[in-house]
Amino acid sequence: MYILLALIAACSLGVALHFALPQRQLRGVAVTPAIATATTAAVYTIMQWTGVGEGDVLLWVVSIGAGLALAAASTLVLTSQRTRRDTLEKQSLGI
Template identity: 65%
Template sequence: MYILLALIAACALGIALHFLLPSRELRGVVVTPGIATAVAAIVYTGMQWAGVGQDSFWLWLASIGGSLAVAAVVTLALSATRTHSDAEKKAALGI
């Protein structure tokens, strides 16, 4: 049941991260929170299988903090890719 707390926290902080990162008009509002939640689920489950207890600070730091870090990097990469692609298409069209 504690995994739900980690997932809810990752999703809520992912929503905040979406609004803090630049170029949010180039991506959907669900991208960053979705990535953060998925990564939090994978990390939390993996660490539980590895034997880390639910009361461990490292479990929570890795699942929530790590998911936000991964979500930020992926979101920035997606935004940069989209900006580059749009610039190429505009140049090809002569706009």
């Protein structure tokens, strides 16, 4: 049941991360929180299976931290790819 708290925290921090990262007009508002939440769920579950207890701070820090780190990295990669693709498209159209 505690996984819900971790997922709510990851989703909320993912929304804040979306607004903190540059060029948010190039991506959907749900991309960054979705990546953060899914990654946090996977890491939390894997750590639970390996025997880390729910009361252990390491479980919370690692799962939410990994979710936010992967969300930030993938959002920056997606944004840079979108910028590059838009630039190439404009060049091909002669704009």
